[in-house]
Amino acid sequence: MTLRNSVTPRSAGEVGHYDIETDVLVVGYGAAGASAAYEAGLAGANVLIIDRAGGPGGASAMSGGEIYLGGGTPIQAACGYDDSPEEMAAFLKAALGVGADAAKIDEYSAGSVEHFHWLVDRGVPFKPTMWDAPTWVPPTDDGLMWLGENSWPFTELAKPAPRGHRPTANDFGGKLLMECLSRAAESVGATTLFDTYAATLITSDDGAVVGVVARRYGKELTIQARRGVILTTGGFVDNDAMLATHAPQLLGHTKVSAGTDDGSGIRMAQSLGAAVRHMSAAQVGMSLIPGIAARGMVVNALGRRFINEDTYPGRIGQSALFRQNMGGSWAGDDTAIWVIVDEEGFEDVPEPQRWGVQPTHVAETPSELEQLTALPAGSLVETIHRYNESATAGLDLDHHKSPRWLRPLTPPFAAIDVKAGIRPPSESGDRKGTGASVFTLGGLHTDLDGHVLNLNGAPIPGLFAAGRAANGLHGFGYISGTSLGDGTFFGRRAGTAAARCH
Incomplete structure (x- = not known):
């Protein structure tokens, strides 16, 4: 008896007939899937x-829409920034952490300007203006933003240049991006079948992938893919069993997904x-407003700073969950993360950009704020004192925050508990939780053309992957x-490679 959730492949010999036939089958219709479908269709394949x-x-349509591009794009030049593929690659190799794929980063950086023009040719608009402050998503339609390139330690490793390219939309631009892609x-003839769940892969006697068994409205469908199957099914943050196996520290947090990142594509290929690579790696978005954090301090459960607050905010989240939270549980106050800011710093961020965040506690003295937050006696007093000394000197010896954001904190002081949550303008409802919003970075091991590799490092014939179903550029x-950058870029590669298979 075959279990309903089994991903055991189906032999082509067991398939009496195919309900649908195509050249290239793309499983998943996010940014990576759309890019793969376009290139496969452009190469002459039926898709x-x-x-x-x-x-x-x-998840692509729900995202902010930022695409990491550089190397000297027209938007960078219009905003007055010089960049090169080499500087872009140097930054990414450092920022994407231990295990980052150097070969993919080099390829992606070298092809970044061409990829920018490809996106523009597909109708994606970029405005030649700059948003110049820390934020998750700018409230404007500015086309360029910093993503930590101008913060330590990256200023020591590569020439800083902003590379966050944003489709021309106020706030979240993922929907616009997906409309274009x-x-x-569809312009190259790709057809679609929605409400259809890919369950297992179909393989020939020689081990090549030749199709998919899918379910639609309770009925089984067999789909033949004469040239290849491309998996763009997303990560596995919605599959708690997979999280428990590979990334248990992610359990219990807010999931950043469309609710369909169940790891099915990864599991089908594993069968x-x-x-797979880096299955425990993840992005961690802390519920803080980067503009407020940059103007103050972020402290851990010991009342100590642990990172430069002007860095890319995802680094704050990763450091908080994977380094500060040694126990891996956010169940109690011992895992508290606080943003400490004064009235001037808080008010300096315009109200619409605060996303509804309010101080959790307000006090006239560090000692009183320390008591209200239940931080260890003397900890916050000492941390604020040392921070103010550094700010007065204009040099943060502890964490190297840029002098632009260094200013002594003065009464009254506020403490903001990240567990209170933040809510982007486009969303509604209560966002209280652990203070962390997560998604997975690990996935299938692929080569530069999107071929899925087996445990021997050889391509599995007829099988490709891109987007968060693959590990892509990322280390930890x-x-x-x-x-969105590597998903669209390597999705294109996978589409072209699949179309050429015969």
Whole structure:
């Protein structure tokens, strides 16, 4: 008896007939899937896209829309910044953490300007203006933003240049990006089948992937893919069993997904002997407003600073969860993370950009604030004293925050508990939780053309992957825009490679 959730591949010999036939089958219709479908169709292949949801978009459509691009794009030049593929690659190799894929980063950086023009040619608009302050998502339609390139330690490793390219939309631009990419896929004849869940892969006697068994409205469908199957099914943050196996520190936190990142594509490929990489790696978004944090301090449960607050905010989250929280549990106050700021710093961030955040505690003295937050006696008093000494001197010897954001904190002081949550303007409802919002970075091991590799490092014939189903560029670090960036870039590669298979 075959279990309903089994991913054991189906032998082509067991398939009596195929309900649908195509050249290239793309499983998942986010940014990576749309890019793969476009290039496969452009190369002359008949393309079918299936998605378990009722329409295209997935997590890509819900995202901020930032795409990490550089090397000298027209937007960078218009905003007065020089950049090169070498400087871009140097930054990414450091920022994307231990285990980052150097070969993919080099390829991605070298092709970044071309990829920018490809996106523009697909109708994605970028405005040649700059947002010049720490933020998750600018409230404007500015086309360029910093993503930590101008913060320590990266200022020591590569020439700083902003590379966060944003589609021309106020706030979140993922929906606009997906509208452009889905139109592009349809323009080359790609067809779609929604409400369709890929369950298992179909393989020939020689081990090549030749199709997929899917379910639609309770009925089984067999789909033949004459040239290849491309998995763009997302990560596995929505699968608690997989998290428990690979990344238990992510359990219990807010999930950043469209609710469909169940790891199904990864599991299907693993059943054929596919290799995976960095399955415990994750992005961690802390519930803080970067503009407020940069103007103050972020402290841990010991009342101590642990990172430069002007850095890319995802680095603050990763450091908080993976380094400060040694026990891996956010169950109690021993894992508290606080943003400490004074009235001037708080008010300096315009109210709409605070996303509804209010101080959890307010006090006239560090000692009183320390008591209200239940931080260890003397800890916050000492931390604020040392911070103010550094700010007065204009040099942060402890964590190297840029002098631009260094200013002595003066009464009254506020403490903001990250567990109170933040809510972007486009969302509603209570966002209280652990203070962390997470998604997975690990996935299938692929080569530069999106071939899924087996445990011996050889390509599995007929099988490709891109987007968060693959590990992509990432080691154990993350920068906004690198998911949409590598998903679209290597999705294109996978589409072209699949179309050429015969």
